Amino acid sequence: MNLTLYVWRQEDRNDKGRLVQYEARDISRDVSFLEMLDIVNEGLVKKGDDPISFDSDCREGICGMCGQVVNGVAHGPRKKTTVCQLHMRHFKDGDTLYIEPFRARAFPVIKDLIVDRTAMEKIIESGGYISVHTGGVPDGNAVLIAKRDADAAMDAAECIGCGACIAACPNGSAMLFTAAKVSHLAMLPQGRIEAGSRVCVMTEEMLKQGFGNCSNHYECEAVCPKGIKVRFIAKLYREFIKAKGNL
Numbered sequence: 566m567n568l569t570l571y572v573w574r575q576e577d578r579n580d581k582g583r584l585v586q587y588e589a590r591d592i593s594r595d596v597s598f599l600e601m602l603d604i605v606n607e608g609l610v611k612k613g614d615d616p617i618s619f620d621s622d623c624r625e626g627i628c629g630m631c632g633q634v635v636n637g638v639a640h641g642p643r644k645k646t647t648v649c650q651l652h653m654r655h656f657k658d659g660d661t662l663y664i665e666p667f668r669a670r671a672f673p674v675i676k677d678l679i680v681d682r683t684a685m686e687k688i689i690e691s692g693g694y695i696s697v698h699t700g701g702v703p704d705g706n707a708v709l710i711a712k713r714d715a716d717a718a719m720d721a722a723e724c725i726g727c728g729a730c731i732a733a734c735p736n737g738s739a740m741l742f743t744a745a746k747v748s749h750l751a752m753l754p755q756g757r758i759e760a761g762s763r764v765c766v767m768t769e770e771m772l773k774q775g776f777g778n779c780s781n782h783y784e785c786e787a788v789c790p791k792g793i794k795v796r797f798i799a800k801l802y803r804e805f806i807k808a809k810g811n812l
């Protein structure tokens with residue numbers, strides 16, 4: 566298949582940036598979106614041009630490194646799919662694609678499609694640790710956890726921290742991301758010990774890093790490649806109110 570690409574090119578965070586047109590020729594329907602960009606890059610390198618910079622690592626939808634806006638949608642048109650797991654068979658021959666970086670105030674563009682996601686890492690870092698006794702491996706059933714709670718915690722723990730929720734939110738809010746991180750520990754007995762302090766410091770860090778607040782657009786849930794639900798934001802609020810009430 567042949568495609569016309571308009572790719573965001575930006576030299577560094579001070580450059581204004583612009584969309585540049587490329588032709589992607591003879592692309593197999595079986596390659597992934599990132600492999601299609603690899604093929605385009607091979608052509609650019611052969612011509613002595615600067616290849617398009619973009620992030621990726623696992624290319625299996627688990628690490629959260631990849632992230633691009635394809636035709637205005639974070640991670641592209643497929644529901645619950647990271648851009649590394651998006652395949653060209655989901656596009657049509659002759660399509661025109663606009664490929665841009667995740668855009669949010671807290672995500673400065675480093676180069677082309679790569680953004681600096683340090684602000685998200687600061688939120689994680691502020692969340693700290695869980696208290697456990699060191700020593701031998703505890704028995705698997707020593708702490709009983711209801712299946713319903715374990716499943717809900719796992720739903721929240723699916724967050725891969727890609728930042729699509731932030732890029733899709735008109736407020737550049739990190740509420741869904743922070744809520745997922747707060748919730749998956751708050752729903753397990755091992756995470757309850759620091760649950761109160763954790764929700765306070767993570768929320769504080771989120772605001773300090775320049776992320777906006779949630780105003781119920783639900784765009785975050787719509788683009789989340791792991792299908793994290795906005796109900797976790799309600800959980801974040803409940804945990805926050807509980808923690809503040811106990812201070």
Ligand code: FES
Nearest residue numbers: 622624629631649
């Ligand atoms: S490269 Fe790891 S999730 Fe896409």
